[in-house]
Amino acid sequence: MSGMGAWLTERRLGQNAARLKRLRAELAELDEQVEVFRDDAADSELRALVSETPGAAFEAGDARKHADALERHRRHVLDQISELELKQDELLDKLAGR
Numbered sequence: 001m002s003g004m005g006a007w008l009t010e011r012r013l014g015q016n017a018a019r020l021k022r023l024r025a026e027l028a029e030l031d032e033q034v035e036v037f038r039d040d041a042a043d044s045e046l047r048a049l050v051s052e053t054p055g056a057a058f059e060a061g062d063a064r065k066h067a068d069a070l071e072r073h074r075r076h077v078l079d080q081i082s083e084l085e086l087k088q089d090e091l092l093d094k095l096a097g098r
Contacts, residue, residue, distance in 0.1 A: 030074045037067040
């Protein structure tokens with residue numbers, strides 16, 4: 001690989017690594033939040049069953065929607081991490097001349 005090509009690949013690797021670092025930090029935060037929202041949704045659902053009121057049922061449904069949305073976002077971040085890891089492998093192979 002030429003000097004300019006190697007430099008460009010190394011630059012892309014650096015950008016990729018920085019993005020991976022940010023996404024992994026976001027994933028760690030999401031993992032904590034997902035656990036809290038899941039617990040909150042489960043508690044709300046239990047309260048709705050016990051109270052049998054429309055307000056409690058609405059609250060439980062709302063809590064479940066928030067937990068589900070957070071789960072979807074977490075899966076999206078995981079997908080992005082997987083894509084960046086593949087890209088990183090491709091860039092490393094390119095740099096190694098494979």
